[in-house]
Amino acid sequence: MTHNAPDPDHRPTPAWRRVTRGEPRWASTAAVVAVVVIQLALPSRLAAHPRWLMPAVELALLVALIAGNPHRIERSSRAYRALGLGLALVIGGANAYSAVRLVTGLIRGTETAAAGTLLLTGGAIWLTNIVIFALLYWELDRGGPAARAQGERDMPDFLFVQMQSPDLAPPHWEPAFFDYFYLSFTNSTAFSPTDVMPMTRWAKALMLAQSAVSLLTVVLVVARAVNILG
Numbered sequence: 001m002t003h004n005a006p007d008p009d010h011r012p013t014p015a016w017r018r019v020t021r022g023e024p025r026w027a028s029t030a031a032v033v034a035v036v037v038i039q040l041a042l043p044s045r046l047a048a049h050p051r052w053l054m055p056a057v058e059l060a061l062l063v064a065l066i067a068g069n070p071h072r073i074e075r076s077s078r079a080y081r082a083l084g085l086g087l088a089l090v091i092g093g094a095n096a097y098s099a100v101r102l103v104t105g106l107i108r109g110t111e112t113a114a115a116g117t118l119l120l121t122g123g124a125i126w127l128t129n130i131v132i133f134a135l136l137y138w139e140l141d142r143g144g145p146a147a148r149a150q151g152e153r154d155m156p157d158f159l160f161v162q163m164q165s166p167d168l169a170p171p172h173w174e175p176a177f178f179d180y181f182y183l184s185f186t187n188s189t190a191f192s193p194t195d196v197m198p199m200t201r202w203a204k205a206l207m208l209a210q211s212a213v214s215l216l217t218v219v220l221v222v223a224r225a226v227n228i229l230g
Contacts, residue, residue, distance in 0.1 A: 014166050016156075016174035022074035022149040025066065027177040028138065031131045032062050035091055038124045039098075045105075046098040046121065054094040061087040069146070076146030084144065088135040095128045099217060106220045115225040122221030126188065126214060133210045134184035138177050140202070148174065158183065159197040188214040 036055045039047065048054055061083055068080045102125060105111030111118065138145060142153040160179060162169035179196075186194040191211040198204040 012171055014163070014169070014174075015172045016148070016163065017151060017154060019151045020149055020172075020174060022069065022072035023145055023174075023176045024072055025069060027181075028135065029062065029066065031134065031177070031181065032058065032087065032091070035128050035131050038128055039094060042098055042124060043121060046101045046125075048094055048097050054090065057090055058087060058094075061090065072149075073145040074149055076144065076150065080146070081139070081144055084135075084139045088132060088139060091128070091135070092132045095125060095132060099125050099129070099213070103216065103220055106224045111224065115228040118221060118225050118228065122217060122225075126217050126221075129210070129213055129217070130181070130184045130188050133187070133206065134177070134181040136206060137183055137203075138180040140206075141175070141180070145177075155199070157198070157200045157203045159199050161195050184210065187211055191215055 036058055039055055040051075044051065065080070065083055065087065068077075068083070069075055102111065102122065137158065141157045142148050142155075147153060156163060158175070158180075160175055162173045183196045186196075187207050187210050191214065193207065198207050
């Protein structure tokens with residue numbers, strides 16, 4: 001008795017190219033809550049004042065997003081997408097303010113915190129920057145999480161390994177928030193793409209900006225900390 005080999009031309013359509021259930025909201029929500037906690041823990045000199053304003057705005061936007069898609073991100077609208085991008089930009093603005101204050105203090109020599117405290121502060125700003133760009137990548141790639149769940153766009157802005165080698169990926173695989181967080185983390189540590197390739201100009205521009213900010217923050221903070229220890 002012989003068995004016919006599977007026909008490679010009749011493979012099922014991968015999940016990232018068809019309509020699927022929206023991804024759970026908990027991962028992106030947890031990331032935003034973690035960022036708010038980090039912002040509240042930053043030294044007062046690095047935070048925008050009144051201190052509660054930016055975290056309050058971020059939490060208000062997060063609540064609005066949860067109300068629109070409480071469990072899985074499946075319903076999409078222009079207003080909802082604007083809220084998601086607005087949240088990422090508000091967090092980015094607050095973190096940019098903290099980063100500029102820190103870098104200015106390092107350049108002028110007025111940032112006199114102990115080496116350990118300086119490293120923790122710089123690390124907090126660096127980690128927040130990772131979350132910000134993860135949110136941007138997640139919100140912008142192929143129209144955002146709701147559009148990806150509906151299979152509205154076929155051409156990816158970011159090419160993941162599972163897209164290039166579908167035979168090595170589960171049939172239900174599609175990018176979720178953690179995949180974009182991993183992309184953001186590796187781009188901040190390697191200062192270049194690793195296993196996820198940007199396919200569009202805006203994706204390349206965002207990755208370039210993230211690498212530049214990350215490099216500047218890490219170099220200045222570590223250099224100052226070494227100087228203090230020396």
